[in-house]
Amino acid sequence: EDQVTQSPEALRLQEGESSSLNCSYTVSGLRGLFWYRQDPGKGPEFLFTLYSAGEEKEKERLKATLTKKESFLHITAPKPEDSATYLCAVQAGNTGKLIFGQGTTLQVKP
Amino acid sequence: DAGVIQSPRHEVTEMGQEVTLRCKPISGHDYLFWYRQTMMRGLELLIYFNNNVPIDDSGMPEDRFSAKMPNASFSTLKIQPSEPRDSAVYFCASSDRGPGRTLHFGNGTRLTVT
Numbered sequence: 001e002d003q004v005t006q007s008p009e010a011l012r013l014q015e016g017e018s019s020s021l022n023c024s025y026t027v028s029g030l031r032g033l034f035w036y037r038q039d040p041g042k043g044p045e046f047l048f049t050l051y052s053a054g055e056e057k058e059k060e061r062l063k064a065t066l067t068k069k070e071s072f073l074h075i076t077a078p079k080p081e082d083s084a085t086y087l088c089a090v091q092a093g094n095t096g097k098l099i100f101g102q103g104t105t106l107q108v109k110p
Numbered sequence: 111d112a113g114v115i116q117s118p119r120h121e122v123t124e125m126g127q128e129v130t131l132r133c134k135p136i137s138g139h140d141y142l143f144w145y146r147q148t149m150m151r152g153l154e155l156l157i158y159f160n161n162n163v164p165i166d167d168s169g170m171p172e173d174r175f176s177a178k179m180p181n182a183s184f185s186t187l188k189i190q191p192s193e194p195r196d197s198a199v200y201f202c203a204s205s206d207r208g209p210g211r212t213l214h215f216g217n218g219t220r221l222t223v224t
Binding site: 044087103 | 114152153154155158166201203208209210212213214215216217218
């Protein structure tokens with residue numbers, strides 16, 4: 001069964017304290033791995049797509065990496081405005097649909 | 111671009127009542143998706159359309175749920191009769207490249223069934 005697991009469920013950081021979020025997956029034929037950011041009361045907002053192991057994407061303080069079994073979202077010197085829930089999703093090869101993880105809720109304190 | 115527009119933002123109804131959620135996708139996007147988000151199950155795909163035609167409704171929980179897309183700029187998700195376990199946030203999303211491409215989400219409808 002296709003599955004996506006994110007860890008930790010919640011993460012509290014001090015402003016400037018770098019860390020990483022994990023997304024591990026089991027899927028038949030990965031066609032793409034997606035990271036989304038979700039603010040309270042809003043819909044998820046697209047951040048990155050990764051397609052193959054070894055690929056990396058960066059945007060401001062965020063960097064996403066991909067291996068054959070997991071993806072990491074690295075947050076460098078976070079700011080309070082980075083506080084949000086970060087969702088990982090994989091596109092399963094057999095159906096083509098996105099399967100989302102439960103998310104990691106990040107809180108960055110000033 | 112106004113983005114994906116959903117209405118209402120909040121809906122409170124009593125068990126047994128009919129509920130209709132509405133969505134206007136981004137103009138030019140020919141894929142439309144309905145997702146449901148709960149604490150227990152996270153974000154789940156219910157159904158998606160391509161060019162107004164339902165392609166995959168395997169995520170629709172039961173016959174009480176139905177979705178329509180009468181034209182390229184409007185879709186509805188209906189629950190009849192509603193039950194307390196239907197309480198969740200329902201998101202509509204659209205895409206111009208298919209189910210595995212970048213999705214543009216609306217801000218959701220928070221449904222509470224008492």
